Amino acid sequence: MSNLTDLTIARAQAGLAQGDFSARELTDAYATAVEAGRELNSFVAETLDAARDQADASDRRLKDGEAGLLEGVPLAIKDLFCTKGVHSAACSHILNGFKPPYESSVTANLWQAGAVMLGKANMDEFAMGSSNMTSYYGAVVNPWRREGDSRPLVPGGSSGGSAAAVAAHMAVAATGTDTGGSIRQPAAFCGVVGMKPTYGRCSRWGIIAFASSLDQAGPITRTVEDSAIMLRAMSGYDAKDSTSVNTPVPNYAAALGGGVKGLRVGVPAEYRLDNMPAEIEVLWQKGIDWFRDGGAEIVDISLPHTKYALPTYYIVAPAEASSNLARYDGIRFGLREPGADLRETYCKSRAEGFGAEVRQRILIGTYVLSAGYYDAYYLKAQRVRARIAEDFSKAYEKVDVILTPTAPSAAFAAGEKMDDPIAMYLNDVFTVPASLAGLPAISVPAGLDDGGLPLGLQLIGKPFDEETVLRAGGFMEDAANFMAQPQWLTEGAAS
Template sequence: MADMTDLGLLEARHRLAARELSAKELTEAHLAAMIEARPLNAFITETPELALAAAEASDARLARGEGGLLEGLPIAIKDLFCTKGVQTTAGSRILEGFVPPYESTVTQRLWAEGAVPLGKTNLDEFAMGSSNVTSHFGPVRSPWTRASDNADLVPGGSSGGSAAAVAARIALAATGTDTGGSIRQPAAFCGITGIKPTYGRCSRFGVVAFASSLDQPGAFGRSVEDSALLLQAMAGYDPNDSTSADLAVPDWTASLKGKVKGLRIGVPKEYRVDAMPAEIEKLWQQGADWLRAEGAEIVEIALPHTKYALPTYYIIAPAEASSNLARYDGMRYGLRVEGETLADMYKKTRAAGFGTEVKRRVMIGTYVLSAGYYDAYYLKAQKVRRRIVEDFEQAFGKVDAILTPTAPSAAFRAGEKMDDPVAMYLNDVFTVPSSLAGLPAISVPAGLSAEGLPLGLQVIGKAWDEQTVLDVGLAIERAAAFAVMPYGLG
């Protein structure tokens, strides 16, 4: 059983096509792993019946020599994607029990390609967080522990359940969403690969909204090529999302060669932040050396507005969230708490339905959008955002891709960094700038910390150039040869 759950997505696909393995066997092995790994709390809703029915249908199609891109492959879905007839919570009490009457475009595409739905993964409430501790359904535990102890570590966030499920060999791959780093940071913490494509590459239709100008679905896998395959199935134009791009989706998997010879790779000097651990700095240098050895040219670049990306993000994202979350009013769906007047009902419903971090961000967003402060905060942030985007445009005049660490530390303990929201926000220091610029970026596991925890390197590309991001990512993956299993598994 264990070796079946340890297969790569592509490898499993080949075995299914060759009929060396049935989708039913593969799915049963993953469902067993899901039950065994319940202490991780990676899933909010498990869908074993749907998985087995889908697997049987896949076996029938495979037997006829048919089947889609992901035929018979068990995957997990972040519980932010609406799934018809299956509870979708966004990790919030306010949506507990909500059963969407429709399917998100991304998941619709995955089912059309034959993917097998294992269940809906845990996340920070409304995708707001970097540690997956704000979920109403309890924190997710990382399958990793430090070499020195067995203390629980966070899987990162917000897509912590998806990252943990893939790392713990419960799912072959999983969907995530990334607003400021919510795919890349948990991928780094869990020792797997995660890619956020260009903003507009995947439809946001049916994805519970957090910050609409930043939210973008993406993919987790245990290798660059697995992530590329899942993303390929997810991506594409959707008339139901006015920000989705009407562009053909390239066959990234087929074009993936990992060749970086002749590429110019930028290393931004502003990413050498204060108090960056020496081991992160060393890994970054190692990554540059690997790429140089493969024939890439490493170029120092300047992204002068980097230090302003986090404060900009923490105006724009809460502002958009405060508008998006206004819909949770206890009238049409979700929790309702009775009150004396309509306004009283709204206030009581939202006080009971939202957790602390969500309330904090909705209130910050409300404040920066309120009369008298809009220009000073929100408009100012939108202007600084353009400065940040211009930094990247200038850099990409000189380089083909940018190499940075994914996060400023390895995974931390649940409870650490929780008292100070600003300290928690610093987790996203390397991922937020590219989110603000809407650029594609991948995190690839590249080494271990002194404590024995995975560390990731991030590759950022030009808009719509996921191919270069994937190729540079593959070159790092090959050089790093990261093959350590989470200690918590054994």
């Protein structure tokens, strides 16, 4: 039997169904991998005993013929999801010791489908970051290394622990959340598949809020097929989230295959940046060629407000964050730093509990919402956001899906880009526009850079047309035939 931790969701489920191995054996194999991979710091809390109990319950359901969509599949859950009675801190010190008395709707759906939780995955504090360097629990190490260079690389962020865990085969798959690229960019940096569905597809209830008009959960997996399987299990209408959209959840896996003949693939001129590394440009052109060779129609399109997406995002997201994060006051949960009076207790608790990046974004958000600046910044950004969304609506009159790079570079070394916030923000230049427009988008590993590091290509779809995104993503996955594996797997955990 091949190594159990090398199996995808689809293959693990086939093995479970045929009785080749038990859910307990599968979970035990992952528990061993999680323990052996602690130096990557992907997990901030392990729940391996509970996982074994869940796996035993899966085995009973498999035996009784009652297997769910993800029966016996061991997952990593981003620390942003509230999981009942289990560490849920958004990797922030201000949620020190917080164990929610309730379960997020997405994770509840996953457990209902029979999935197993291995533990909580590391992330940038409150999902604010593109490198996983802002976590209170320390950086995550990317299982990939640049050829001939032993420096640890970042896994991307904010779902860095999730992406690293999947890439290092410490989980079959993981949940992520994406506010401006936090699923897609780390997936690209770690050589795995990351899917952000349409805003409203997955319930936000019980996911610790960052920017409520942008936050959306999605799967991080090893294959597009797994992404389709897991997205179906995560999705669904939820009355507890007022922006949850009440439309049926398709069987996404059924949309895969069938080729891309006649598919209209848009290539936006504005995503061709000055100073873009040549290897990104080359990979993008390869992607275009794959689709053309597969019978798709390549259409040059224009998304004229693309360059304004990042500055728009850096008003809207901090504004919403400053409001959402006002609840952390040191009184009802989390960290308290005593002060002389109530106000001083608030101010000291929040100064101590929030890290530098989070404090800075709260201050920006507070400023752009403050009297006298609200119209000039916040309303202006909301108007530009409408322009950005309109760009996409117009493009979708001519195309079915849009093809772009996922990120402007491969994974960088820990500590790089930390001095200049705008240099760090630029990681999300290709992912933020789809977030602002609420569109579904997937990152698929498509090639390697000159240093042997994975690069991703992104497909952006029409609202609630995850099926076309997945079908095109599956096609691109086959065309790219990305077989490279991180050094963590090929050279062994100890190297």
